[in-house]
Amino acid sequence: MLYLIGLGLGDATDITVKGLQAVKSCSRVYLEAYTSILTVGKEALEEYYGKQLILADRNLVEQGADEILKDADVTDVGFLVVGDPFGATTHSDLVLRAVNAGIPYKVIHNASIMNAVGCCGLQLYNFGETVSVVFWTETWRPESFYDKICKNRAAGLHTLCLLDIKVKEQSIENMMRGKKIYEPPRFMTVSQAADQLIQIIQRRREEGGELGVTEDTVCVGLARLGADDQVIRTGMLHQLVSYDLGGPLHSLVVTARLHPLEVDMLRVNAEPDALQHLRMIDSSTYTS
Amino acid sequence: MLYLIGLGLGDATDITVKGLQAVKSCSRVYLEAYTSILTVGKEALEEYYGKQLILADRNLVEQGADEILKDADVTDVGFLVVGDPFGATTHSDLVLRAVNAGIPYKVIHNASIMNAVGCCGLQLYNFGETVSVVFWTETWRPESFYDKICKNRAAGLHTLCLLDIKVKEQSIENMMRGKKIYEPPRFMTVSQAADQLIQIIQRRREEGGELGVTEDTVCVGLARLGADDQVIRTGMLHQLVSYDLGGPLHSLVVTARLHPLEVDMLRVNAEPDALQHLRMIDSSTYTS
Numbered sequence: 001m002l003y004l005i006g007l008g009l010g011d012a013t014d015i016t017v018k019g020l021q022a023v024k025s026c027s028r029v030y031l032e033a034y035t036s037i038l039t040v041g042k043e044a045l046e047e048y049y050g051k052q053l054i055l056a057d058r059n060l061v062e063q064g065a066d067e068i069l070k071d072a073d074v075t076d077v078g079f080l081v082v083g084d085p086f087g088a089t090t091h092s093d094l095v096l097r098a099v100n101a102g103i104p105y106k107v108i109h110n111a112s113i114m115n116a117v118g119c120c121g122l123q124l125y126n127f128g129e130t131v132s133v134v135f136w137t138e139t140w141r142p143e144s145f146y147d148k149i150c151k152n153r154a155a156g157l158h159t160l161c162l163l164d165i166k167v168k169e170q171s172i173e174n175m176m177r178g179k180k181i182y183e184p185p186r187f188m189t190v191s192q193a194a195d196q197l198i199q200i201i202q203r204r205r206e207e208g209g210e211l212g213v214t215e216d217t218v219c220v221g222l223a224r225l226g227a228d229d230q231v232i233r234t235g236m237l238h239q240l241v242s243y244d245l246g247g248p249l250h251s252l253v254v255t256a257r258l259h260p261l262e263v264d265m266l267r268v269n270a271e272p273d274a275l276q277h278l279r280m281i282d283s284s285t286y287t288s
Numbered sequence: 289m290l291y292l293i294g295l296g297l298g299d300a301t302d303i304t305v306k307g308l309q310a311v312k313s314c315s316r317v318y319l320e321a322y323t324s325i326l327t328v329g330k331e332a333l334e335e336y337y338g339k340q341l342i343l344a345d346r347n348l349v350e351q352g353a354d355e356i357l358k359d360a361d362v363t364d365v366g367f368l369v370v371g372d373p374f375g376a377t378t379h380s381d382l383v384l385r386a387v388n389a390g391i392p393y394k395v396i397h398n399a400s401i402m403n404a405v406g407c408c409g410l411q412l413y414n415f416g417e418t419v420s421v422v423f424w425t426e427t428w429r430p431e432s433f434y435d436k437i438c439k440n441r442a443a444g445l446h447t448l449c450l451l452d453i454k455v456k457e458q459s460i461e462n463m464m465r466g467k468k469i470y471e472p473p474r475f476m477t478v479s480q481a482a483d484q485l486i487q488i489i490q491r492r493r494e495e496g497g498e499l500g501v502t503e504d505t506v507c508v509g510l511a512r513l514g515a516d517d518q519v520i521r522t523g524m525l526h527q528l529v530s531y532d533l534g535g536p537l538h539s540l541v542v543t544a545r546l547h548p549l550e551v552d553m554l555r556v557n558a559e560p561d562a563l564q565h566l567r568m569i570d571s572s573t574y575t576s
Contacts, residue, residue, distance in 0.1 A: 009397060013306040016296060016398070020305060084399055086406030092553050095409075099556050107407045109297060109399030109514050110304070111372055114412050116397040118374030121383075124402050125418040129445055132413070155439070157417055226397050265380050268387050 002069065002098045003078045004085035006110025009226030011040045012048035019108040023049050026078035030056040030068055034167045035090070036082035037187075037249060039227040045080075053080070057168050061090055065097045072103045083112030113225060113251050117160050120220045120232050121265020122253060128157030133193045133252070134164045135186065146200045149254050150212025156257040163188035163250050187248035190221035194240035194252065213237070213254060218274065220253040220266065221245050234266045235274040290357065290386045291366045292373035294398025297514030299328045300336035307396040311337050314366035318344040318356055322455045323378070324370035325475075325537060327515040333368075341368070345456050349378055353385045360391045371400030401513060401539050405448050408508045408520050409553020410541060416445030421481045421540070422452045423474065434488045437542050438500025444545040451476035451538050475536035478509035482528035482540065501525070501542060506562065508541040508554065509533050522554045523562040 003022045008014035015023070023029055031042055031053040038045075046053050056068065056079070068079065085091055085107055098105045118124045129152060131145040149159045166186040174181045198215055205211060215238035223231040223245035231245045240252070258266070263278055270278055291310045296302035303311070311317055319330055319341040326333075334341050344356065344367070356367065373379055373395055386393045406412045417440060419433040437447045454474040462469045486503055493499060503526035511519040511533035519533045528540070546554070551566055558566055 006399065008304060010306070013309065014304050014397075016302050016304050017308060018298070018301040021301065084403045084406065087403070087412065089411055089549060092409055092411075092549055096549075096552055096556070107514075109302075109404040109407070111294065111397030111399055112403045115372045115375070115400045115402040118372065119395045119397070121380055123377055123380075124375065125420070125450075127417070129416055129443070130413045151443070155417070162413075226395075261377065261380055261384075264384055268384070 001076050002072045002094075002103055002105040003076060003108060004091065004095070004105060005078055005080050005108045006084040006112070007038060007045075007080055007082050008110035009038070009083060009113065009116055010224075011038060011227060012045050014038075014110070014226060016108060016110060019110065020049070022076070022106075022108055023051060023078050023080070026051075026076040028054065028075070029078035029080060030054045030060075032056050032061065032079065032081045032091075034058045034061075035088040035165065037165075038082050039224050039229070039247070058090070061094060065094055068094065069098055069101060069103055072098065073101070084110050084114070087112050087114065111226065113160070113162065113222075113249075116225050117222065117251065117253060119225070120222060120234070120253060121268065122158050122220070122255065122262050123259065126156070126158055126256070126259070126262070127160055128152030128155060130160045130162060132162045132164070133188065133196065135166065135188060135192075136196060143200050146197065146213065153212050153254070153256040158256050159254045161193060161252040161254065163190070163193050163252060165249070188250065190223065190245050190250045190252050191241055191243055193250070194219065194221075194237055197237060198241060216277070218255045218258070218266070218277065220255065220269075222251045222253065223247070224249065225251070232269040234270040234278070236277060239271060239274060289364050290360045290382075290391055290393040291364060291396060292379065292383070292393060293366055293368050293396045294372040294400070295326060295333075295368055295370050296398035297326070297371060297401065297404055298512075299326060299515060300333050302326075302398070302514060304396060304398060307398065308337070310364070310394075310396055311339060311366050311368070314339075314364040316342065316363070317366035317368060318342045318348075320344045320349060320367065320369045320379075322346045322349075323376040323453065325453075326370050327512050327517070327535070346378070349382060353382055356382065357386055357389060357391055360386065361389070372398050372402070375400050375402065399514065401448070401450065401510075404513050405510065405539065405541060407513070408510060408522070408541060409556065410446050410508070410543065410550050411547065414444070414446055414544070414547070414550070415448055416440030416443060418448045418450060420450045420452070421476065421484065423454065423476060423480075424484060431488050434485065434501065441500050441542070441544040446544050447542045449481060449540040449542065451478070451481050451540060453537070476538065478511065478533050478538045478540050479529055479531055481538070482507065482509075482525055485525060486529060504565070506543045506546070506554070506565065508543065508557075510539045510541065511535070512537065513539070520557040522558040522566070524565060527559060527562060
């Protein structure tokens with residue numbers, strides 16, 4: 001049996017009881033380590049489970065699936081994923097390989113940012129399409145996420161922005177030279193994401209385009225959701241640029257039309273300036 | 289401390305280790321029993337936790353919040369919610385009351401249908417706004433969910449449809465007579481939801497309107513997600529009407545443009561007829 005086990009968000013104790021039982025029953029357990037991270041590392045999990053974990057980087061999951069699935073028809077193999085196992089496309093591929101090899105699989109679900117984001121006080125059924133914000137490079141500055149956010153807002157829907165994670169990436173130079181030297185991991189902060197959004201806004205304003213999101217749009221910065229030191233801070237987009245929410249992972253929510261109850265909930269974690277702004281919001285007319 | 293603890297989906301062992309520890313530390317534990325249910329009842333949870341639970345119906349949560357929050361500043365009170373604590377609006381209200389009363393609160397997240405739906409093979413970031421499908425009555429037959437599904441589809445986004453739950457509801461007659469007699473609980477099935485959708489489609493076709501969803505649209509029926517006897521079945525909407533997916537809870541997904549990997553995943557649980565239909569799908573041209 002292949003067990004795909006969600007670890008939830010936070011620390012080692014955020015695994016479900018069912019998930020922990022499955023981990024203990026497995027003869028081999030992989031820890032997926034490139035689409036998300038917990039606030040605790042592999043060692044803390046190993047100590048908590050009383051079990052060695054095998055780190056599974058993108059290369060192993062995408063190229064070495066046979067290795068992961070080896071003997072899973074006769075023994076139990078665990079595949080641990082931070083959040084819920086189906087947050088990342090690449091795990092559908094692993095499941096399909098198992099199915100095609102006649103290996104039964106079982107999913108043990110857990111919280112992920114996709115549903116836990118509700119704790120900021122915005123209603124989950126008021127969210128539109130989720131977007132990913134990627135690190136810009138000098139030559140690659142995609143803006144499609146901005147258009148999706150604007151589309152959601154025009155429909156009165158909030159947008160959850162998943163922020164880029166770069167783990168075990170090679171520089172172009174090292175890749176071309178075939179050197180297996182990896183860059184240090186990078187996790188986009190709320191501040192960086194807000195900064196990229198503002199650059200898009202400024203560029204489009206210069207072009208005279210319509211702006212579906214501005215520097216004054218109310219946004220929510222989230223850091224380490226589910227951990228003891230989680231941070232939720234509500235402010236206007238331009239305020240978020242100067243926020244330091246601490247270590248990874250961060251996520252950003254761009255709000256749209258707000259229900260009065262949502263406004264009340266946002267106020268719980270709002271900065272003084274944003275608080276004043278939220279006080280002025282008449283949910284029926286709120287557009288900026 | 290007020291602990292809002294998600295129970296996840298499935299059975300008693302789907303609680304997180306952190307959640308279970310919190311339950312055990314609480315002097316009073318409520319079980320929210322009207323926005324969702326597990327496949328096991330209150331007694332099974334009580335036996336598993338070694339703790340009495342107080343059933344919290346809508347009336348208690350919305351009118352008796354003071355009772356729930358009593359002494360929560362000096363003792364630990366638990367509030368258990370199937371899925372994640374922030375799936376239902378009404379729990380924001382409880383949190384706000386705690387905040388206003390100076391009572392600290394902590395959320396212990398878990399899986400909910402909002403993220404666990406990913407296990408059917410559709411990518412979570414390809415979902416649009418979530419909709420609720422309510423039981424029609426003779427005089428009240430809202431169709432707004434159909435329009436939202438069509439809007440999502442037009443944008444290439446799948447729609448998760450949450451199906452109606454009626455727990456501890458009074459008939460209009462009993463309500464008017466002030467009799468506290470409650471109707472038996474009702475949970476909308478995938479078959480019932482598909483039937484209501486098809487009635488809307490037929491009515492609109494007669495009116496000559498454009499149809500964003502038809503009887504041949506590929507849909508996914510989900511039942512008891514996360515439980516050992518969970519069922520996932522993919523078929524065309526008209527096929528789902530005759531599917532019996534067993535006991536509650538059910539959910540329905542209306543698909544939109546499909547990625548080839550999503551098609552492959554859907555095939556794993558597809559009916560023969562639907563399978564043939566899925567084989568014909570060219571994801572780039574798929575519209576029905």
